Amino acid sequence: MVVLDGSSLSIDQLLAIADRGEPVALGDAAADRVRASRAVVDRRARGVEPAYGINTGFGSFAEVKIAPDALEELQLNLLRSHAAGLGEPLPPRTVRATMALRANVLAKGFSGIKVETLEALIALLNSGVTPLVPSRGSVGASGDLAPLAHLALVLIGEGETLEDEDDQRSRRTRGSGPEQQPKEKMTARAPRALRSMTSVPGAEALRRAGLHPIRLGAKEGLALINGTQPSTAVLALALAAAEQVARAADIAAAMSIDALRGSIHPFDARIHEARPFAGQRQSAANIETLMRDSGINYSHEHCGKVQDAYSMRCAAQVHGAVRDALRFVRDTVAIEANSATDNPMVFADTGDIVSGGNFHGAPIAIAADLLAAAIVPLATISERRIDRLVDPTLSGLPAFLTRDGGLKSGFMMAQVTAAAVASELKSLAHPAGVDTIPTSANKEDHVSMSMTAALKAERAIGRAREVIAIEILCASQAIDLLAPLATSAPLKTVHQLVRSRVPVLENDRMLAPDIVAITELIASSALEDAVRELVK
Numbered sequence: 001m002v003v004l005d006g007s008s009l010s011i012d013q014l015l016a017i018a019d020r021g022e023p024v025a026l027g028d029a030a031a032d033r034v035r036a037s038r039a040v041v042d043r044r045a046r047g048v049e050p051a052y053g054i055n056t057g058f059g060s061f062a063e064v065k066i067a068p069d070a071l072e073e074l075q076l077n078l079l080r081s082h083a084a085g086l087g088e089p090l091p092p093r094t095v096r097a098t099m100a101l102r103a104n105v106l107a108k109g110f111s112g113i114k115v116e117t118l119e120a121l122i123a124l125l126n127s128g129v130t131p132l133v134p135s136r137g138s139v140g141a142s143g144d145l146a147p148l149a150h151l152a153l154v155l156i157g158e159g160e161t162l163e164d165e166d167d168q169r170s171r172r173t174r175g176s177g178p179e180q181q182p183k184e185k186m187t188a189r190a191p192r193a194l195r196s197m198t199s200v201p202g203a204e205a206l207r208r209a210g211l212h213p214i215r216l217g218a219k220e221g222l223a224l225i226n227g228t229q230p231s232t233a234v235l236a237l238a239l240a241a242a243e244q245v246a247r248a249a250d251i252a253a254a255m256s257i258d259a260l261r262g263s264i265h266p267f268d269a270r271i272h273e274a275r276p277f278a279g280q281r282q283s284a285a286n287i288e289t290l291m292r293d294s295g296i297n298y299s300h301e302h303c304g305k306v307q308d309a310y311s312m313r314c315a316a317q318v319h320g321a322v323r324d325a326l327r328f329v330r331d332t333v334a335i336e337a338n339s340a341t342d343n344p345m346v347f348a349d350t351g352d353i354v355s356g357g358n359f360h361g362a363p364i365a366i367a368a369d370l371l372a373a374a375i376v377p378l379a380t381i382s383e384r385r386i387d388r389l390v391d392p393t394l395s396g397l398p399a400f401l402t403r404d405g406g407l408k409s410g411f412m413m414a415q416v417t418a419a420a421v422a423s424e425l426k427s428l429a430h431p432a433g434v435d436t437i438p439t440s441a442n443k444e445d446h447v448s449m450s451m452t453a454a455l456k457a458e459r460a461i462g463r464a465r466e467v468i469a470i471e472i473l474c475a476s477q478a479i480d481l482l483a484p485l486a487t488s489a490p491l492k493t494v495h496q497l498v499r500s501r502v503p504v505l506e507n508d509r510m511l512a513p514d515i516v517a518i519t520e521l522i523a524s525s526a527l528e529d530a531v532r533e534l535v536k
Contacts, residue, residue: 002100003027004122006108007338009100011330014236014337018097023126026107026119033109034118036348041112044353045071045218051353052344053222054112059142059440075221076156082149082225083159085134090147090230092130092162092197097233098151099125101337102224109348110340111223120155120214121224127209132160132199133230139439140231140361140450143341147451148225154202155224157213161205162197227341228361234454235368236333239326241461241523242375245468246323247535248522249378250283251494252471253315254290256385258487259478260395261300262312264291272316279327280320286535287316294488296479309394311384318381325374332367361450365433368453372460373429376422379467383415383422386467389474390415401477401505408508411474414515418470421463428460469518472498472527473511480504490531497521497530 002013005027016022026034044051050065057064058078066074090098099121105111106118124131131154137146153159206213257264267288272281291297307313344355390411392399402410432453438445476498479487487495501517521527528535 004104004107005030009104009337014097017100018093024122030107031115034115037109037112037346038114040346040348040351041219052355054219059443071218075216078221079149079152082145083153085137085146085150087134087136090133090135094233095130095133098230101229108340110345111342112219112346113223117220129205129209130162132162138451139447141444141447143227143359144230144451145225147230152224155214157203159202160199163200226343226359228364231364231450231454232336234458238458238461239329242326245465247528248468249319250286252468254287255475255491257312258291258294258296259475262308264297266313277320279323280316283319284316289534290490295486299485311381318377322374322378325370329367329371332363361448365448365450365453368457369431369433372457375460375464376425376429379422379425379464382467382471383418386415386418386471386474389478397478397481414470414511418467421467425463428456465519465522469515472518490534493530
């Protein structure tokens with residue numbers, strides 16, 4: 001159970017909610033803060049003084065006064081009109097993370113929402129109902145308005161939800177009433193985002209879950225959609241994947257350097273203590289630990305070779321710089337996950353309602369653009385090691401890692417694929433946040449494009465993972481070709497894991513399934529789990 005207090009939601013807790021269905025509850029102190037801020041909104045709604053979003057229109061209609069008997073209609077119209085998103089839906093795990101983040105922000109007590117409405121959002125999350133949220137339509141200023149509007153519509157019994165077709169078939173077998181539907185704990189079976197999904201009307205999804213539509217009070221529609229939570233959710237999940245890829249890259253580098261009969265000495269801790277970037281020191285320690293006591297390494301200890309190529313010798317420096325960039329992104333996400341991003345802000349202690357700009361997604365856009373750019377060197381240096389592995393003039397191994405070159409092509413096209421993906425990554429590194437297009441009749445004259453940046457970063461992490469998977473595939477083949485020389489014990493464990501999914505390449509075959517298999521080993525954490533105590 002994750003208790004939301006508006007201040008302490010961690011990225012690990014967010015992953016537990018998104019991926020494992022960890023239940024959520026509202027803390028008692030947070031509920032008291034929410035009630036106090038709601039009292040301020042109720043008082044202002046009964047008065048005549050204009051307050052943005054409470055008794056006025058929105059955006060460029062901010063100067064339009066709304067009659068007291070139309071305040072509920074105002075909030076309904078806001079949700080309906082702002083649900084203008086397009087494109088493929090966000091995956092269920094991203095929507096769950098978004099719901100948790102929005103609930104946590106509302107728990108801070110600066111939005112003026114009713115505690116009952118916040119509890120309804122939490123109940124929606126805990127019930128497993130997943131609003132259908134289109135991925136496109138946000139410019140990341142005034143928050144991610146369109147995505148959150150699609151999400152919030154389900155609370156009032158409108159909009160659409162996503163449901164797994166397996167769950168639908170199971171429901172038809174069991175019966176459709178809530179009493180026949182025990183809550184299903186999310187498991188490690190095929191990720192929900194990858195299985196067949198179908199849309200269900202929001203009202204029907206609420207009925208199936210035993211929930212009821214809510215009625216919105218003054219400011220509540222605005223409180224539900226005014227924030228950066230969708231782009232923050234996308235970035236948080238992409239960050240976790242990037243950290244996973246960074247650990248896999250250290251494993252891949254250790255395998256390749258060993259297979260290329262490179263030196264372990266560039267990872268001597270003394271070198272990295274003299275340039276004490278935290279990421280560099282960690283990557284060097286990881287690679288050195290994984291290579292230690294390798295029979296392959298011992299076999300060329302006195303070969304007379306002075307220095308390795310940069311893709312080998314500088315692996316820790318490059319990987320470490322990526323890790324340090326990811327640390328900045330993590331700090332940004334951790335702050336944003338526990339920050340009030342509403343407008344206007346309700347200060348219960350003074351009774352003030354103050355307009356500001358915490359909804360602007362610039363921090364998320366900049367962090368997401370950094371993530372998309374930072375991951376590229378991890379892939380490009382990996383591709384260079386792949387190229388060395390398949391080039392006999394550089395590796396001393398059979399050309400393209402096959403014993404019957406000419407008749408067989410071996411891993412020739414694996415390197416080509418890695419090059420193609422690395423090139424695509426360079427285009428994804430172009431920042432989205434440098435762009436701004438004014439909206440809402442120039443009331444919103446500078447926007448962040450944080451959602452575009454986050455989605456692009458998410459895509460980049462997936463591509464980088466594929467390059468690292470190709471390197472692991474090639475390095476494993478190289479280690480096989482070096483037998484009877486043996487690699488280190490930790491790398492032998494990794495190699496055995498790879499071989500449990502992908503056999504050694506004796507004859508040419510489709511390599512695409514092999515690449516996918518190793519990609520899945522990385523994404524599932526199975527690869528790093530094989531050497532969990534050694535790779536940080």
